[in-house]
Amino acid sequence: MTSPVTRPWRRFERNLTGRFTVKVRxxxxxxxxxxxxxxxxxxxxxxxxxxxxxxxxxxxxxxxxxxxxxxxxxxxxxxxxxxxxxxxxxxxxxxxxxxxxxxxxxxxxxxxxxxxxxxxxxxxxxxxxxxxxxxxxxxxxxxxxxxxxxxxxxxxxxxxxxxxxxVVAPVRSSSVHEAIATLTDDAALVLSEIADGLSTPRDEPWLAQMLANARALQDERRHVHQLLRQARESLRFNPRGRRYAETLADDDDQFQRLQPIVTQVIGMARALTDLYSPELAADPAVQGMADEMRRASHDLSRLVHESAGEFEMIEPPALTKPYVIPQPNPEHWVLIGSLMEDLRRVRGRITGEIV
Structure with missing residues (x-):
């Protein structure tokens, strides 16, 4: 067990060596x-x-x-x-x-x-x-x-x-698709968590963790940005670049489609945390909205597998038509209206109706 005396030195050592070392050799x-x-x-x-x-x-x-x-x-x-x-x-x-x-x-x-x-x-x-x-x-x-x-x-x-x-010119495009797939799956997971928060009464720690998971998508998105920039640079003036250019262009298109979805998901998590009430779980209209969010989560995760040629290996799309709430709850209509609009945009970008 590390003694309390050595912990500050360990932190100092990590901060010092981190200035001239990298995580991956x-x-x-x-x-x-x-x-x-x-x-x-x-x-x-x-x-x-x-x-x-x-x-x-x-x-x-x-x-x-x-x-x-x-x-x-x-x-x-x-x-x-x-x-x-x-x-x-x-x-x-x-x-x-x-x-x-x-x-x-x-x-x-x-x-x-x-x-x-x-x-x-x-x-x-x-x-x-x-x-x-x-x-x-x-x-x-x-x-x-x-x-x-x-x-x-x-x-x-x-x-x-x-x-x-x-002599085997470096190519940095192999990790881009994996990073985009991870971001897509994590965004879909947060969307599913938001649906769970609407379906079942949750406490403050659960909401805080859900919001932390949503905010972590920002760091993942910045990481993908960095990987894409490195990949583009690695293909420029590269004799092997043409071989990888088409795949990188597909990944870039997928990322551009994903970015606004990530923004909407983070906004939905923030709205749910700020305006949450356990009474939402008793509203049948909210339950229907939660079911649509789970369908959207399913289809969002499906996007990256479809682009990778794994279409036949997963379930068909779950989204059918836009969900409509004729008359929202008068006490929680701000949250419901905000989530509904974000869900509409997410759904439209998943289906391609919104570009």
Whole structure:
């Protein structure tokens, strides 16, 4: 059993390591590709420039090995431009001030100022400063040396991008459909819980848990957004992208259809929690509305299976026609009217009547 004294340290340790670690380890194959790109660059640049250690090229090859080809290309361009400007700053500072001992100090603000004037991102501006410092540290302030380092960097960036694109280019679309399916099933479960809350008298803790489950759909929706963005990036400039583009487009369409449903379900849970009364369970009209919610929950869960080609494996649709309450309860008509309107919208989006 963990003692109370060690618990704060454990929390501090988790918060500290969480700043530079990830929950899922990066792909070992990507790491292997990065190492291979750097080694290949080293030998290629060493053959072209035998008198110099190809540090600029090896670093560029490592830095451009990203999670997808689009990011690799962006990082490669950033690195090449950063080295070009950094080399220029170093040569310019050396020309003006000579080989002074404090040239390192002068180069840093000069490099950052260049990045600021060109409206470059902080990482790009840092590339300029780092390249300038490497130039000065390696003792090469001549124009020829700077050109060689620029060419070396371009070679390393090109090799890194090509290896990432041509050797099993990363694709991040496999987890999207699973995440959408989970969000759909969880939204259907909350809708079923709302129906249970209308059918049977519930206490405050139950309502609080039901609302917490509904609010958790927001985090799931943001997670799907992130996965879709990563998947689109992974297919951009990817030689294997066309093979996965159609499936990703279907998942995106499914998610766009699901988003407003999730919004309505969260609103229904909020309304039920705020305006709940145990007397609702005794109203026959409310019981009928609860039955329609269960049908909607069934058909909502069915949507994701239908899109995955599992149509014949599950029950047929349960929704038939819109539910109508001729005269709502005079004491709870606000809640009933709100739930009915949300149910109408959910039903319409499930059936396709509302786009």
């Amino acid at each position: 990066p792909s070992w194959f990507q790491l292997l590709k990065g190492a291979a790109a750097s080694i290949i660059t080293w030998f290629v640049c060493a053959a072209i420039f035998p008198d110099q250690l190809p540090l600029f090229g090896a670093i560029a090859a490592l830095l451009v090995m990203q999670d997808n080809v689009d990011q690799s290309l962006t990082r490669g361009i950033e690195r090449v431009i950063g080295v070009l400007l950094g080399v220029s700053v170093a040569i310019g500072a050396g020309t003006v001030f000579g080989n002074a001992s404090w040239l390192f100090i002068a180069a840093i603000p000069a490099a950052m100022a260049v990045g600021w004037l060109l409206r470059m991102t902080p990482s790009s501006a840092n590339q300029i400063a780092i390249s300038a410092l490497l130039m000065i540290a390696l003792g090469g302030l001549s124009l020829d040396y700077g050109v060689e380092r620029f060419v070396e960097t371009a070679i390393g960036a090109a090799i890194g991008v090509l290896i990432n694109a041509l």
